[in-house]
Amino acid sequence: MSHYALETGHAGVHAMGGLVLERIARFVDGLAERPADNVVSTSATASLVQSFLAPPPESGRDLMTLLGCLDDAVDCAVETAGPGFLTAVPGGGLYSSALGEFYARATNRYGSLAVAAPALAALEESVVQWMAREVCGLPEGSGGLLTSGGSMANFTAVVAARQDGLGDDIGDGTIYTTRYTHHSVAKAARLAGIKLGNVRMVPCDEDLKMDPAAAAAMIHADRVAGLRPFLIVGSAGTTDTGTVDPLNALADLAEREQMWFHVDGAYGGFFRLTDRGRQTLAGLERADSVTLDPHKTLFLPFGTGALVVRDPATLRAAHSGSGSYLQDVSSYDGLPDYADMGLELSHEVRGLRIWLPLHLHGVAAFREALDEKLDLARQVHEHLTALPALEVPLRPDLSTVVFRVRPHDTTEAAAEAADQATRRLLDGVNASRRVLLHSTMLDGRLTIRVCVVSYRTHKDHIDKLLELIASEARRLGPASRTDG
Ligand SMILES: Cc1ncc(COP(=O)(O)O)c(C=O)c1O
Numbered sequence: 001m002s003h004y005a006l007e008t009g010h011a012g013v014h015a016m017g018g019l020v021l022e023r024i025a026r027f028v029d030g031l032a033e034r035p036a037d038n039v040v041s042t043s044a045t046a047s048l049v050q051s052f053l054a055p056p057p058e059s060g061r062d063l064m065t066l067l068g069c070l071d072d073a074v075d076c077a078v079e080t081a082g083p084g085f086l087t088a089v090p091g092g093g094l095y096s097s098a099l100g101e102f103y104a105r106a107t108n109r110y111g112s113l114a115v116a117a118p119a120l121a122a123l124e125e126s127v128v129q130w131m132a133r134e135v136c137g138l139p140e141g142s143g144g145l146l147t148s149g150g151s152m153a154n155f156t157a158v159v160a161a162r163q164d165g166l167g168d169d170i171g172d173g174t175i176y177t178t179r180y181t182h183h184s185v186a187k188a189a190r191l192a193g194i195k196l197g198n199v200r201m202v203p204c205d206e207d208l209k210m211d212p213a214a215a216a217a218m219i220h221a222d223r224v225a226g227l228r229p230f231l232i233v234g235s236a237g238t239t240d241t242g243t244v245d246p247l248n249a250l251a252d253l254a255e256r257e258q259m260w261f262h263v264d265g266a267y268g269g270f271f272r273l274t275d276r277g278r279q280t281l282a283g284l285e286r287a288d289s290v291t292l293d294p295h296k297t298l299f300l301p302f303g304t305g306a307l308v309v310r311d312p313a314t315l316r317a318a319h320s321g322s323g324s325y326l327q328d329v330s331s332y333d334g335l336p337d338y339a340d341m342g343l344e345l346s347h348e349v350r351g352l353r354i355w356l357p358l359h360l361h362g363v364a365a366f367r368e369a370l371d372e373k374l375d376l377a378r379q380v381h382e383h384l385t386a387l388p389a390l391e392v393p394l395r396p397d398l399s400t401v402v403f404r405v406r407p408h409d410t411t412e413a414a415a416e417a418a419d420q421a422t423r424r425l426l427d428g429v430n431a432s433r434r435v436l437l438h439s440t441m442l443d444g445r446l447t448i449r450v451c452v453v454s455y456r457t458h459k460d461h462i463d464k465l466l467e468l469i470a471s472e473a474r475r476l477g478p479a480s481r482t483d484g
């Protein structure tokens with residue numbers, strides 16, 4: 001016998017919701033003290049994981065017991081919500097967004113066809129319009145849709161660009177990216193039927209930005225070879241280093257070549273809310289499409305991306321479809337049907353999880369938080385640059401700083417020793433379990449990334465991080481020597 005019926009009345013909503021809320025309140029209170037990485041490889045972890053692989057029971061269990069199990073599962077995790085999570089591109093996850101999401105889930109409205117819930121469709125469209133017009137600076141008439149994340153947004157953009165540029169004959173289409181373009185673009189190309197061999201990697205300059213002249217030369221060579229260049233992808237903040245490609249020059253090139261210009265702003269797009277970001281991202285407003293990832297730089301919980309486009313008709317041309325089971329459904333004047341603009345028919349109402357935080361906190365709160373991240377990255381850059389044991393190869397465009405141990409001389413052996421020392425430094429910093437950093441490869445060298453994105457990361461956390469790095473660098477001492 002189940003303790004809880006499928007149908008839940010007023011008292012049940014309160015009783016069950018109250019138990020969950022109390023645990024979330026405790027979780028949020030304890031966040032600052034939680035270890036940055038709590039996935040410890042022990043037999044207890046293995047049996048916890050095993051326990052969650054069990055199938056559901058025939059009779060229901062007690063909610064308190066289940067929540068206790070969930071607490072264990074949540075504890076056994078990388079602390080992606082905490083201030084020390086400085087890897088990947090972390091957002092933190094706003095509680096107000098989770099609340100909007102809870103509301104949306106509990107009321108379960110249908111978000112694919114505007115006629116099914118027109119005011120909620122309008123709410124979602126207001127968020128899309130804000131992103132297209134205010135955040136990205138696209139002109140009146142632009143639009144887009146909310147997606148599950150940046151990968152889905154990039155995929156939707158590639159499909160729209162392919163349809164617009166190539167029609168049905170896609171075999172000879174070519175795309176221009178760099179080695180630092182997020183891999184979801186190449187994946188999107190493959191899923192969209194573009195041969196991987198036709199995804200060009202344009203060389204970068206010494207700041208790791210796409211070289212527009214090299215792109216122009218490749219496009220020319222491809223045209224001469226009978227291929228059909230149709231898409232240039234610029235990054236507004238690469239995942240590796242937060243580097244912004246020369247967006248204006250790429251927009252010029254795309255215009256000259258009559259190609260689609262997509263900007264992957266999954267990481268950096270929202271920095272356009274700040275004055276500094278607007279300058280760094282100049283040219284983004286000239287894109288045909290822009291990927292944004294609210295679950296990164298708008299601090300939302302995982303699961304929300306966005307694609308905004310200059311001309312929403314291009315999305316419809318690539319994605320609209322129908323079936324006779326939809327024959328009784330009409331459209332709602334003045335509102336888009338998101339089912340016609342992307343892959344999903346059952347498109348969940350994603351707007352509420354963005355609309356509620358934006359209206360509750362106001363846009364200024366987000367602008368200030370993003371400005372703070374730019375300040376913190378500048379602090380990290382200045383501090384690390386002053387440490388003689390380290391080299392900091394790039395000035396940050398946004399909120400990611402990369403560094404590594406300086407090799408003792410220019411030999412291969414010194415570079416290898418420095419890489420090993422960088423690995424030890426990374427392991428040493430992460431062993432503190434106060435912060436979590438990850439590495440990448442730049443110029444064939446192991447390089448550590450500090451990616452400051454979470455709204456919960458403030459100056460005191462960054463001060464502690466810098467102390468940790470400095471003390472690990474001191475501890476390494478001569479370890480970066482080739483003879484060390
Ligand atoms: C620049 C960039 N593009 C795309 C993505 C993919 O986004 P998602 O993980 O939301 O699918 C990421 C993720 O880190 C990214 O940094």
